Amino acid sequence: MALWFSRASRRFRASPFCVALNSSPSFKPSDPFFLKSPIIASKTLETLHPHPNFCCGRLFEFPAGKIIPFHVTLSIASISSTSALTNGTENGENRRGNADKERRSKKIPSSSWIDLYLPQSARPYARLARLDRPIGTWLLAWPCMWSITLAAAPGSLPDLKMLSLFGCGALLLRGAGCTVNDLLDRDIDTKVERTKSRPVASGVLTPFQGLSFLGFQLLLGLGILLQLNNYSRVLGASSLLLVFSYPLMKRLTFWPQAYLGLTFNWGALLGWSAVKGSLDPAIVFPLYISGVCWTLVYDTIYAHQDKEDDLKVGVKSTALRFGDLTKNWISGFGIVCISSLALSGFNAELGWPYYPFLMVAAGQLGWQIWTVDLSNRSDCNKKFVSNKWFGAIIFSGILCGRLAS
Structure with missing residues (x-):
């Protein structure tokens, strides 16, 4: 069983949601709230008790030393996977947004027929005459x-x-x-x-x-x-x-x-x-x-x-x-x-x-x-x-x- 939990914990090492909790005075893992709604419980715990540092391989712990039932940690893994995908998408969008901002800040001209059909040496003269406008x-x-x-x-x-x-x-x-x-x-x-x-x-x-x-x-x-x-x-x-x-x-x-x-x-x-x-x-x-x-x-x-x-x-x-x-x-x-x-x-x-x-x-x-x-x-x-x-x-x-x- 310990080996099984060890393997499970390694699955969460890349997840930004695998953090340790200092305390949980308001909730217990045996509460019906946890058993009925593990995803909500995971999100609630994460929101109310975030650890300031990233902790690879640790599960959520409580003062009594108990570990959250595995069905809750599976929910956390799902949230982690979804969040990773979301963060990846958001990061991609941010990179594209930053590229657009950089393009605007550098005033790089957008592609036009001048860029497609004229030789490199003639393009500045065409733009000087505003042929693209x-x-x-x-x-x-x-x-x-x-x-x-x-x-x-x-x-x-x-x-x-x-x-x-x-x-x-x-x-x-x-x-x-x-x-x-x-x-x-x-x-x-x-x-x-x-x-x-x-x-x-x-x-x-x-x-x-x-x-x-x-x-x-x-x-x-x-x-x-x-x-x-x-x-x-x-x-x-x-x-x-x-x-x-x-x-x-x-x-x-x-x-x-x-x-x-x-x-x-x-x-x-x-x-x-x-x-x-x-x-x-x-x-x-x-x-x-x-x-x-x-x-x-x-x-x-x-x-x-x-x-x-x-x-x-x-x-x-x-x-x-x-x-x-x-x-x-x-x-x-x-x-x-x-x-x-x-x-x-x-x-x-x-x-x-x-x-x-x-x-x-x-x-x-x-x-x-x-x-x-x-x-x-x-x-x-x-x-x-x-x-x-x-x-x-x-x-x-x-x-x-x-x-x-």
Whole structure:
């Protein structure tokens, strides 16, 4: 019997629950409570009388020197086995959680098509141009598409060649703008959690490499600009002043989002002139104003992601300027945006299908404004990215309105 208990005790050596008890004045192993519910008794004993040190091979003992009946120790073994499995699972989850925390702390970029398909040497340049984040390209391209479609003849499709050229131009100009921004803001980006892993700020690319890449992007953009008429070439080249000066605005004014609106919506003027060879102020100016107000809405929401870091670094934004009144301000900009789009469509003599689409777009913009949680970075980014659908709805409305006119 002693040998049998010795073997049984060795089975518990790996178990964290095999501990000795100092005393048990409230319970006895012969109590009906123990005999009827050994598992509960084991848990109760373990909770009420834990020994501070681990004791390999000892069973629970009582002042009288009695040993808990074997059916109780079997229950303890079951608990030990279950607990070991549970602890193993929890430890695995903790290790995974720690790995995720480490990944976030080191800002290791998640896998994207850049990591899958581009060679190692090209990946930093692709990230510098934000090719893995196309939302900026969409936001730059949509005003161009609106304008080109407005300039189409009544009952006709827009010029597909122009749509393609401006799509490529938006990709290149957005990338060039991001490169300029990262070069000028590299000292600031290192202090902001969201931007410190960018290629120039993190040191993956040198400023000279970034500048060389900028020259390459502008050279490709020039090739697209030269395919437009002379009026549009001059108008398009003048936008470079806005592109290069925008990154400085956050140091000078609380309204860099308005300046970004002037820059990002230049295509509302350029698209019309590329088709018509001139500008019609009654149509393109309301379109341009609507785009600027739209940018103030989505980029103010976006800026709320960085407001704590911006305060530390000392840069400015409409998120800091508006503060708790942000939703009131961007609601006003949203109303001006929709009103200006309605005026532009009316002056362009779009057909009636344009206006139901405009109402849907107004609903989408209203949903963004009233449901966004400005204290939640993830939700701010979600609402910001959803603006690609706002642009698509307006484009669809202009297209249907033009075909019906």
